[in-house]
Amino acid sequence: MMTTSMAAGRHVSAFLAFVFMFTIAVFSSAQAEVKIQDVVSSKGVRAWLVEDYSVPIVSIRFAFRGGSTQDPAGKEGLANLMTGLFDEGAGDLDSDAFQLRLDDAGAEMSFSAGSDAVYGSMRMLAEQQDEAFALLRMAIQAPRFDVAPMNRIRDQIISGIQAAALDPATKGEVAWREAIYGKHPYARPDEGTAETLATIVPDDIRQFHARIFARGNLAVGVVGAIDAETLKRRLDELFGALAAEPALTPVERAEPRFAQQIDVASNLPQTTLQLAWPGIERKDPLFFAAYLMNNILGGGAFSSRLFEEVREKRGLTYGISSALVNRDYATALAIGTSTRSDRAAETLAIIRSEVAKMAAEGPTEAELDFAKRYVIGAYAINNLDSSGAIARTLVELQLDGLGIDYIERRAQLIDAVTLEDVKAVAKRLLSSEPAVMVLGPAISQGAVQ
Numbered sequence: 001m002m003t004t005s006m007a008a009g010r011h012v013s014a015f016l017a018f019v020f021m022f023t024i025a026v027f028s029s030a031q032a033e034v035k036i037q038d039v040v041s042s043k044g045v046r047a048w049l050v051e052d053y054s055v056p057i058v059s060i061r062f063a064f065r066g067g068s069t070q071d072p073a074g075k076e077g078l079a080n081l082m083t084g085l086f087d088e089g090a091g092d093l094d095s096d097a098f099q100l101r102l103d104d105a106g107a108e109m110s111f112s113a114g115s116d117a118v119y120g121s122m123r124m125l126a127e128q129q130d131e132a133f134a135l136l137r138m139a140i141q142a143p144r145f146d147v148a149p150m151n152r153i154r155d156q157i158i159s160g161i162q163a164a165a166l167d168p169a170t171k172g173e174v175a176w177r178e179a180i181y182g183k184h185p186y187a188r189p190d191e192g193t194a195e196t197l198a199t200i201v202p203d204d205i206r207q208f209h210a211r212i213f214a215r216g217n218l219a220v221g222v223v224g225a226i227d228a229e230t231l232k233r234r235l236d237e238l239f240g241a242l243a244a245e246p247a248l249t250p251v252e253r254a255e256p257r258f259a260q261q262i263d264v265a266s267n268l269p270q271t272t273l274q275l276a277w278p279g280i281e282r283k284d285p286l287f288f289a290a291y292l293m294n295n296i297l298g299g300g301a302f303s304s305r306l307f308e309e310v311r312e313k314r315g316l317t318y319g320i321s322s323a324l325v326n327r328d329y330a331t332a333l334a335i336g337t338s339t340r341s342d343r344a345a346e347t348l349a350i351i352r353s354e355v356a357k358m359a360a361e362g363p364t365e366a367e368l369d370f371a372k373r374y375v376i377g378a379y380a381i382n383n384l385d386s387s388g389a390i391a392r393t394l395v396e397l398q399l400d401g402l403g404i405d406y407i408e409r410r411a412q413l414i415d416a417v418t419l420e421d422v423k424a425v426a427k428r429l430l431s432s433e434p435a436v437m438v439l440g441p442a443i444s445q446g447a448v449q
Contacts, residue, residue: 034384036394036404039228041235047220048394048404049231052387056126058224060136061391062239063117063399065217066248069185069329070208075200077192079113079212081154082205086111086120088149090138095149098135107132109139115186116328117399118212123388126225129234137238143209145202158194168266172439176274179262180435184254186330216245221394223387254330259433263442271344271440272336275351278429279324279331282400288413289421290324290333290429295371296363296422297354298322298335303370305354310337316347333429341441348436348443359430362423376411 037049071078087102087109088095102109107124120140124132164170174189181187218239222231258276280290291299298306298321306320320337335355339347363371383393384407397406 034390034407036407037228038404039222039231039235041232041240043215043236043240045215045218045220045235045239047222047231047235048398049221049226049228050223050390050394051225051227052223053225055387056225057123057387058126058129058132058222058226059121059123059387059391060220060222061119061121061388061395062218062220063119063395064212064214064246065117065219065328065399066212066246067114067117068188068190069115069251070212070249071185071188071192072204072249074196075192075204076188076196077157077190078200078204078208079118080191081150081157081197081200082145082208083111083113083118084153084157085145085149085205086139086143088153089144089146090135091142091144093138094144094146098138101131102135105131105135107135109136111139113190115190119395121388121391129226133234133237140213140238141241145205145209147202150200150202150205154197154200157191158197161189161191161194168264168268168439169272171266172264172272172274172437175262175264176437179260179437180256180276180332181254181330182257184329185251186254186327210243211247214243214246215239216243217248218242219395219398221391221398223391223394251329254327256330256332256435258435260435262435262437264437264439265442266440268440269341270338271341271438271443272338273344273348273351274437274439275335275355275434276325277333277355277434278432279326279333280425280429281331282326282402286421286425286428289417289425292368292371292375292414292417293358293363293422293426293429294322294324294333295375296367297358299324300371300374303374305358306335306337306351309354310339310347310350314346314350316340316343316350320351344438344440345443348438355430355434358426360427362419362426365419368417368419368422372414372417376414379407379410 034050037051039047039049068076068079087099089098093101105124105128107122107128109122111118111120113119122132122136177187177189220235226234256276256278258278280287284290296305298304301307301321304322306322310316310320311318317337317339320335322333322335325332325334335351337347337351384390397403403409
């Protein structure tokens, strides 16, 4: 619980004005500098490249479609375990030798698994790229998956799972996933469980790697001191020997279960509230209308309606936000916050009231104009503020199928959204009953409804 003052409000407003103008300036500069080249190697490996010689660094990021949703039943956590082993030995180098060579090359390499893709990245000095790319090639094409490192990494993951199980937030997350997604793979934890991890052997990981790592489900983004012809050669070195197509297990589209209440008992003084309504596909013609509506409702942080009503006017929380959640097999619009347990019913009622108002009336023209300027200006800071961020953005744009000219077109697409579009999509998404999770002392059904 907290209070605010008029003076603090003036400071926040001044700060927001500064940030807003700064994001506009940065975006204009970054947009002018980001020139994306479509590079295709002799073996058909495609990458998007942004050349930048301001610093002698090369950043590469890549993704293979098919993440933890591809974990076989009973071996959940396989994709996540695999990504912990790529720097634990490859080719003729065991774990110690590989990591020593990586340190000597001055390169940073990482892998991770999400629900819908396996990601990898490396950041290297341009003058040492021969050695760095050689190590990355071995990690991608010839990971060892030795027993000793596998057992060690698995033990670390299990320790993390066991520690997290003591956290009420983890209990809430598990309950939320299972209630929303039922038996869909999205209901399963990406890291698996102690029981499923115990069943995994090195051959399981090798088979998974062979199924997922292929050229046909690959997206690559590269930023830095490297030209297109050199990159073509590097792409063939890294990915040319992989299978042409992956062997992905078909995944059905999820049907999230809204219009339900999920109570997760906890004696903590803070109650966590989570709500979800139907979302919208990334390629839907009204996606940007929904994006702007969400920004006005709760996605715009300090400028949103929910922030104003729940935090600024009533001091019920330190933070509240909403977001469009877009996954390969499901979408949603989610709202989350925490508040003092004895004020949870009040907080929830205000959230529902603001959502209902948005669904019935939509935003004002002034709110829409501000949201347009903000989301256009903020893009550079959120997506183009470093070589790593740009490489990540290039990969995500490819995964979403948005086109190489998306960054150039984005402002025009946003400016084209009308107030009628936003009102229509608000009514479409927010008129139904949401899923509501209460993590904390129980709130009466009447308060939730």
